[in-house]
Amino acid sequence: MTISHHDAIIIGAGISGISAAYHLQTYNKGKSYKILERRQALGGTWDLFNYPGIRSDSDMYTFGFSFRSWDDKSSIAEKHKILSYLDETVREYGIDKQIQYGVHIVKANWSSEQSIWTLEAADGEVFTCRYIFMCAGYYNYDEAHAPKFDGIEKFKGEVIHPQFWPEDADYADKNVVIIGSGATAVTLVPNMSKTAKHVTMLQRSPTYMGSKPSVDPIANGLSKWVGRWAARWWFILSTMLIYWYCKTWPERAKEKITDQVKAELGDKFEAKHFTPNYNPWDQRVCLCPDADFFKAIKADKASIETDHIAGFNERGILLKSGTSLDADVIVTATGLKMQFFGGIDFVIDGEPLVAKETYAYKGMMLSGVPNTFLAVGYTNASWTLKVDLTHRYASRLINHMDKNNYSQACATATDDMQDMALMDLTSGYIQRSLDMLPKQSTNKPWRLNQNFILDNLALRFTAVDDDEMVFS
Numbered sequence: 001m002t003i004s005h006h007d008a009i010i011i012g013a014g015i016s017g018i019s020a021a022y023h024l025q026t027y028n029k030g031k032s033y034k035i036l037e038r039r040q041a042l043g044g045t046w047d048l049f050n051y052p053g054i055r056s057d058s059d060m061y062t063f064g065f066s067f068r069s070w071d072d073k074s075s076i077a078e079k080h081k082i083l084s085y086l087d088e089t090v091r092e093y094g095i096d097k098q099i100q101y102g103v104h105i106v107k108a109n110w111s112s113e114q115s116i117w118t119l120e121a122a123d124g125e126v127f128t129c130r131y132i133f134m135c136a137g138y139y140n141y142d143e144a145h146a147p148k149f150d151g152i153e154k155f156k157g158e159v160i161h162p163q164f165w166p167e168d169a170d171y172a173d174k175n176v177v178i179i180g181s182g183a184t185a186v187t188l189v190p191n192m193s194k195t196a197k198h199v200t201m202l203q204r205s206p207t208y209m210g211s212k213p214s215v216d217p218i219a220n221g222l223s224k225w226v227g228r229w230a231a232r233w234w235f236i237l238s239t240m241l242i243y244w245y246c247k248t249w250p251e252r253a254k255e256k257i258t259d260q261v262k263a264e265l266g267d268k269f270e271a272k273h274f275t276p277n278y279n280p281w282d283q284r285v286c287l288c289p290d291a292d293f294f295k296a297i298k299a300d301k302a303s304i305e306t307d308h309i310a311g312f313n314e315r316g317i318l319l320k321s322g323t324s325l326d327a328d329v330i331v332t333a334t335g336l337k338m339q340f341f342g343g344i345d346f347v348i349d350g351e352p353l354v355a356k357e358t359y360a361y362k363g364m365m366l367s368g369v370p371n372t373f374l375a376v377g378y379t380n381a382s383w384t385l386k387v388d389l390t391h392r393y394a395s396r397l398i399n400h401m402d403k404n405n406y407s408q409a410c411a412t413a414t415d416d417m418q419d420m421a422l423m424d425l426t427s428g429y430i431q432r433s434l435d436m437l438p439k440q441s442t443n444k445p446w447r448l449n450q451n452f453i454l455d456n457l458a459l460r461f462t463a464v465d466d467d468e469m470v471f472s
Contacts, residue, residue: 010036015063025094051162202307208285212287359413
């Protein structure tokens with residue numbers, strides 16, 4: 001059996017994995033690394049999903065890397081543009097030469113005696129390393145959240161889940177019902193309505209929606225006259241300001257968001273479809289670039305039903321209100337199934353890791369898990385903003401270890417921990433998974449900031465050898 005050894009192993013060749021690779025080879029020169037990707041292509045999420053209209057739901061100036069600017073004029077980008085950007089990035093920095101595709105890691109075993117991780121792949125291949133960078137995302141690629149609907153087997157049409165969109169899906173001139181009201185549904189409605197006979201979005205409860213131009217005039221103006229960095233900071237600061245406003249004055253924010261939707265829809269506006277029973281940013285606000293969702297409704301190509309499902313029949317969906325929705329195609333945009341650590345079984349000195357018993361240290365390591373860096377982005381801003389900060393901090397930590405001849409670094413929980421849920425969103429996919437996720441605490445550094453400026457200060461400029469980090 002051949003064993004491949006590298007200083008660091010990066011799990012996943014998506015945005016997070018590319019970020020980890022860049023920071024390692026730039027700030028930890030001489031360290032060998034390999035990116036292991038279970039799929040046969042670059043991109044992670046952006047390679048997996050293929051549903052109509054798939055695009056970013058964050059601006060690309062901040063969703064793009066801090067070390068390589070997003071140069072397209074569109075701030076909201078389609079899948080093919082994002083994949084091209086990622087491909088150009090790995091080629092420019094030589095990262096593509098370090099990616100090994102088709103490797104599905106299923107187990108990671110840590111030995112304190114050797115200060116080594118041993119990784120086992122599904123096909124039996126073995127890798128060893130000093131450091132692991134977990135960049136596999138936060139949801140299950142093999143299974144989606146699929147609630148059981150009474151009688152769905154009676155339906156004679158086609159049922160599709162967006163995570164597994166078939167290449168030959170045909171919905172032209174057909175009646176489509178999309179179950180769900182999250183970002184995926186809000187993307188599907190205007191795109192499917194271009195060729196479908198009619199698209200109905202069936203939601204149990206409304207979602208906050210906001211419209212922005214896909215080509216931002218302020219960002220492009222700043223890029224032209226000041227530089228791309230200025231456009232990036234425009235989005236960082238404006239996003240933080242909007243989030244702060246929504247959390248500080250939720251009632252005012254509700255009114256402003258609702259007024260925006262009224263202005264877009266005019267006499268097509270119905271309050272019951274656009275007034276959620278929670279505050280803005282208790283769940284993510286859905287983006288409608290260039291008001292595409294609202295345009296589809298105004299053109300009578302799409303509509304919304306707010307109701308609960310009672311069951312299915314041959315023709316479609318029966319609602320609790322007593323009405324029914326006939327359909328040729330039903331799309332179950334019912335959400336993701338979260339999965340921690342990429343579904344890999346972690347074992348530390350013979351003891352299986354139980355994620356829910358750990359605490360998140362600075363949002364980038366787990367208590368009791370040595371030499372392992374976790375890429376988790378923001379819930380209220382672009383994913384990549386936090387991921388880049390995490391990997392820059394990891395590089396600093398590794399350099400500190402080398403300078404002091406340490407081989408292990410492990411965040412250690414203290415006795416005064418006050419348990420809190422890791423994420424404060426009320427979104428269904430998070431609430432369904434709280435019992436399997438790590439925790440945070442009320443005290444720093446175990447409390448997530450969800451604030452780029454605070455994290456920028458904490459992860460770039462503070463000392464890496466604080467009391468909670470134990471080196472040996």
